[in-house]
Amino acid sequence: MFVCQPLRREHRTDTFSCGKEELDAWLRRSALHARANNTAATFVWCEEGSTEVVAYYSFTSMTLEREELPRSLARGGMHKMPAVLLARLALDTRHQGRGLGPVLLVDAFERALTGNEVFAVRFFVVDALDEEAYTFYEKHGFRGIPGSMRLYRKMSDIAKTLA
Numbered sequence: 263m264f265v266c267q268p269l270r271r272e273h274r275t276d277t278f279s280c281g282k283e284e285l286d287a288w289l290r291r292s293a294l295h296a297r298a299n300n301t302a303a304t305f306v307w308c309e310e311g312s313t314e315v316v317a318y319y320s321f322t323s324m325t326l327e328r329e330e331l332p333r334s335l336a337r338g339g340m341h342k343m344p345a346v347l348l349a350r351l352a353l354d355t356r357h358q359g360r361g362l363g364p365v366l367l368v369d370a371f372e373r374a375l376t377g378n379e380v381f382a383v384r385f386f387v388v389d390a391l392d393e394e395a396y397t398f399y400e401k402h403g404f405r406g407i408p409g410s411m412r413l414y415r416k417m418s419d420i421a422k423t424l425a
Contacts (some may be wrong), residue, residue: 264316267371269293269304276313280352282391288350289318296320296404302349305373306364319351319370321377326414330407343416345385346374367402371420378417385414413420 263386273310275290289304296302305353307317325342348370353363390396390411400406403423 263310264307265310266305266307266373269297269306269315269318271315273306273308278315278318278352279355281355281358282352284391285350285352288320289315289352291318292392293318304350305370307344307369315354316357317353317366319366320349321370322347322349323372323381323383324387326387330412331414342383344381344383345387346377346383346417348374348386348388351388363398364402368424371424375417375421375424383417386417386420387412388412389413 269289270296275293278289279286287394288392293302293304297304302320302322304318304320306315308314324345324347326345328341328343331343338361351363351366353366371386374383388395388399390399390413392411396406396411399413402417404415406413
């Protein structure tokens with residue numbers, strides 16, 4: 263069983279490897295600094311009783327320009343619409359292939375919905391690192407923004423899905 267908690271100094275990140283060096287390096291070198299500067303909040307999964315990180319995700323805030331979105335979503339909206347950006351989501355290779363990726367994503371959804379009760383945002387956004395990630399997010403209800411690797415879901419749709 264995994265426990266999700268905010269990343270702290272005592273968490274062991276040195277053995278974490280998701281197969282994407284960019285994601286591994288960010289966790290080790292930048293995640294704590296980003297939290298200290300309030301530019302990103304990282305949450306980690308550890309096995310109960312352990313501090314070794316086996317998965318993580320990070321959030322930051324952003325805005326979407328009305329012009330980026332399909333007309334049906336942007337109609338009547340502000341020029342800049344508030345969103346939460348799932349900046350990173352990674353699972354250690356030792357746990358890949360066991361169906362945990364979608365569980366990690368749902369954990370991120372639930373945490374974002376909790377935050378949305380205080381700081382309202384309209385969209386949940388991801389910038390896919392590569393085609394594999396893009397396909398993963400599409401499979402989980404995200405829609406792509408043409409001409410980019412950015413995908414989105416409405417927070418209200420996520421809330422309905424998890425209800």
